[in-house]
Amino acid sequence: MTIHHHSLYSLNLASDFDLGLPPARGKTDLRICRGAGHGVILRLATGQAWLDPEAGMIHFQPDPQLDAEDVRQIILNVLLLEMLPRLGYVCLHGSAATYGGYTLAVLAPQGTGKSTYVAALASRGWQLLSDDLLIIKAERLTLQPGIPQIRLWQDSIETLGWHRRPRHPDRYRPGKFALPLQTDPHPRRPGAMIVLERGNGEIRRLSPAEAFFSLLNNSFPLQIPSRQAEALRFQTLSRLSCDLPVYRQSLTPRIQENIRRALDAIAPASMATIQKEIPRQARDS
Incomplete structure (x- = not known):
């Protein structure tokens, strides 16, 4: 699976999903993985996510019917808003x-x-x-x-x-x-x-x-x-x-x-x- 490296909010993101953001180099601050994981469970109408701030990871299992843009919007506008406050952001x-x-x-x-x-x-x-x-x-x-x-x-x-x-x-x-x-x-x-x-x-x-x-x-x-x-x-x-x-x-x-x-x-x-x-x-x- 291709891993996409993005820069957003001064963070380096490594993601299994292409988020269409500027490329990043250097140490990864936050990893976004496809599939189930550990941590706080966020149940959505469009899938499930697991937030693990201590490991710096988001696991996301989207509904199979979602297209790439739907997944991108959920990550940027839902999952990150739920994860970033747990990492010291408002x-x-x-x-x-x-x-x-x-x-x-x-x-x-x-x-x-x-x-x-x-x-x-x-x-x-x-x-x-x-x-x-x-x-x-x-x-x-x-x-x-x-x-x-x-x-x-x-x-x-x-x-x-x-x-x-x-x-x-x-x-x-x-x-x-x-x-x-x-x-x-x-x-x-x-x-x-x-x-x-x-x-x-x-x-x-x-x-x-x-x-x-x-x-x-x-x-x-x-x-x-x-x-x-x-x-x-x-x-x-x-x-x-x-x-x-x-x-x-x-x-x-x-x-x-x-x-x-x-x-x-x-x-x-x-x-x-x-x-x-x-x-x-x-x-x-």
Whole structure:
């Protein structure tokens, strides 16, 4: 059986399944094997998995009727979200971009517009760090680089002027497309976080208590509880709430106006330097 070596979230994965990710070299951090194994049993409608964090292994026995893409999505969006918290990571529902060493994380429920928000930053010279899923190394509070793509609705693609970029349909969300987009390859500590909602474009900084519950609402709890992993999630979110500025922004349909308001409000001293480096044409788009 061919073993595929992938790089994801700063981890080297060795997998019996081709996950379609960038190649990895070096010591394996996590092994994903086909078939039954030992550890915590996760029973799915599409198969069974065994999580063994001490051995750094996931065993997956998928339903025979699943195709390769179904298996890939289950591993990336279910099994890893259940395994990583047992390895010292916290998972948030969000996207992030970097510029000049500054990292901005954007959190929101599905369909609120966080991917479009980060894509708008990318159109202004920022670099994608991760889309739709933020993996935080709890010990260092660093965001790990994700899959090098961003998923957008057709209207967002048109609004951003990205209609000529290569893309392929998202088979699970009709009307949405995955666009390849190079990611910042380095783990980054966020400079600020924004929690999105719909509204009139206003942005305000949250108190540490408000920030904690906002981050908690945008984090992923485990399907099979682990007291240690849950304690780590609460501790990490508490540290983020106290150590970082966390804002809530209500979005208008005008994407670039939302970005301007955010950059004006967040860490003005740091962002002023960054904005000067962004080409004027991009800022005024």
